[in-house]
Amino acid sequence: MKEIKYQTVTETREKEVGYIKTCNKCGKKKNVNHEKNEEWRDDFKEFYLDFGYESSFDGESWNFDLCEECLINFIKQFKHVPNGFKNGNYSFIKNREEHQKVFESWLETGIWDELEFKTYEEISELNTGWTNIDYLNEAIKQYHPGRPLLDKK
Numbered sequence: 001m002k003e004i005k006y007q008t009v010t011e012t013r014e015k016e017v018g019y020i021k022t023c024n025k026c027g028k029k030k031n032v033n034h035e036k037n038e039e040w041r042d043d044f045k046e047f048y049l050d051f052g053y054e055s056s057f058d059g060e061s062w063n064f065d066l067c068e069e070c071l072i073n074f075i076k077q078f079k080h081v082p083n084g085f086k087n088g089n090y091s092f093i094k095n096r097e098e099h100q101k102v103f104e105s106w107l108e109t110g111i112w113d114e115l116e117f118k119t120y121e122e123i124s125e126l127n128t129g130w131t132n133i134d135y136l137n138e139a140i141k142q143y144h145p146g147r148p149l150l151d152k153k
């Protein structure tokens, strides 16, 4: 027979209360405190790369973090738009070709405008009542000057 004996003790232990992320490129740091639920503040992105056999980095696994600014500057060096880039659920961009054109224009001008390469008819079709009419009419004024503006549905 065995009877377990209990006694109240106070012990000291290490507890994770947060972390500091450092951007591998620019060195900027981000402090995140778990107790203050600051995880949402962490806009650094973590990258994991595994290299297979016979690659130049045979069997290596890399991991690094980039802050948003460095990530955007990295993307600006791309020739081809990354899948999904600025293209969420509510995007008006319908295919890869249009996505690429908007991306290339953004690289030149710094302005991301999903309506830039739409025809007047395509912009008109977006007037479903869910899309901001001023946004649509601004695009018509800019890219199809002289064409009639849309009325709010």
Ligand SMILES: [Zn+2]
Pocket: 023, 024, 025, 026, 027, 028, 066, 067, 068, 069, 070, 071
């Ligand atoms: Zn950075």
